[in-house]
Amino acid sequence: MSTAIRIAMRRASILLSASSLLAAHTALAAPAPPADILLTNGTIRTLDHRDSTAQALAIRGGRIVWTGPDAAAPAHADAHTRTIDLKGHMVMPGLTDGHMHPLVGGQNLIGCSLDYLPLTADGFTARIRACAANPAYRTASGWLVVRNWFQEAMQPPGVRMTKAALDSIDSTRPIIVLSSFGHSLLANSAALKRAGITAATPNPTGGQVVHDASGQPTGILEDTALNLMLAVLPHPTAQENVAAAAASLAAMRAQGITGFLDAWALPEDLSSFTALQKQGKLTARAHFAPLIEPAQGKDIAGDIRRLTTIRARYDQGPLTPSPSVTVRNVKLFMDGVITAPSQTGLLLAPYLVDKGTKDHPDWQPGPSKGPAPYFPLDILSPLLKALVTAGFDPHMHADGDGAVRLALDAIAATRKALPANDFRPAIAHDEMVDPADMPRYRALDTIPVLSFQWEKQAPDTTEGVLPYIGPDRARYLEPAAQLEQAGARIAYGSDWPVDPLDEWFALKVGVTRTNAPAAGARYAHPLGTEPGLSRTSVMRAITMNANYELRSDTVAGSLEPGKFADLIILDRDIATIPAEQIAETRVLLTMVGGRIVYSTGTFSPPVR
16 A cells, blocks of 8 residues: 555544544534423522532423523523523422322311311210211211321320210211221221121231220220221222322322322222323322231232232333332231320330329339230241242331331341342331331331321320330330431331321421420420431431332432422422421422422412
């Protein structure tokens, strides 16, 4: 090859390289496609791993494509971009509630309710009598179902309601009253008769039919004994369930909830929310955890067949900007509740009993640590292993420290048996945790799902728990700060409708550990001596950490490019206002996958 040819080829190569570099530079310099929606002039708390703050945010195709300063925002817009001037308001990721019961919550919104009020016996019967007389609550079946009974706050403390109170209203029409905690109900004689409950009815596994001194049922059923009544309770129609699910979603939108876990998913829960999804009316990412009853625990093969069938029918696959349904969690109860009068929570040491007098109480260890474990370890460990192998994450209710330890022991056995499996176990409530078990959450990558609104002085804690556990164990009641200090990744779950749906009050309690001023001087002080969590910690619990729990953290939970545009605009900056004012926060706009699903009209026309 001649020298001239070599020179010509070299020049051509240089020109080609220069052309490629120029093309690459042009491509890099080319502006990104314009945003569909651009938010500007705000305080955007991204809750990314750096907790960074931006002024502006761009959305395209239901996803966030950019966050940054206002000065750079015009480069992301054109004539077709909808620009929302935030006027200095705060934006944060949409809330993800890691434990609730939304269909029941919706039913409570549209049915007869005692509204979580502390009632006297006379007030209790008066409100139910009014419902019984209201044609709106008369169903074709003839039953009256009353909800949101704050059983633990009956006045004066220690009042115990029986079937006699309901019989005085109507002894022929079945009436049941459901405790807001979800672990007790009160039935009148007609309802007991329909359920076939008599003096001879045995206690089911994990439950109790309460009897009086003569051996007759009082009307109170605890935990799995509720199933004896629910089995004969006429079911709402499919249309009524869809209406309840729609009411539930409306309440969630107004709170800023863009994702949730239904932590006790029955067939009607799944079918109702799926029906709304198919109609384009699902406005939050819906995750469901079907229940395994204690009596089903030994039939592991049957459990897996049932659960995989449910998953195959309802789970809608990989998440997209448009909200969908997933079935990737499974619910199990380790115990009941630690609050009197139920005391169905499993403790490591006995509940205390008062052996003194009213004027001179003398609290001493009693005979009970609560019920036998609902799932003994020799049943629970192989069950968890099978669930995890089948691709489910276990979500376990544990109130007492004994139930917590049982759950952690089973998780440890499963980690040991399946060391390469990245399952994400959750323990819900964790109201009492022994100090020795707190570091195990981090070591076992187990998520405590806490209901912050319980971390305050109130009838259910001050009178219903503290006397029965004594001052030593009281230090570990609602141990959010201790769990965080031990390295646990805390998620939030409201447990609605155990309490009214008020996420902002719950976040305020999580920071302050104090009740609302309206609760009165008796409950004005913080619960215990432990501090509350930081603002950032409670915000992350209800965003990133709850999404980690539900395996949606790669697409939701923070405001970062590539993630879904699930966000809310607030009327105040909860990171800077006095902590007590967090409870007064109002959501001005809720967006899911770039779609505005709720608005007060401040930044967009109202959405109903």
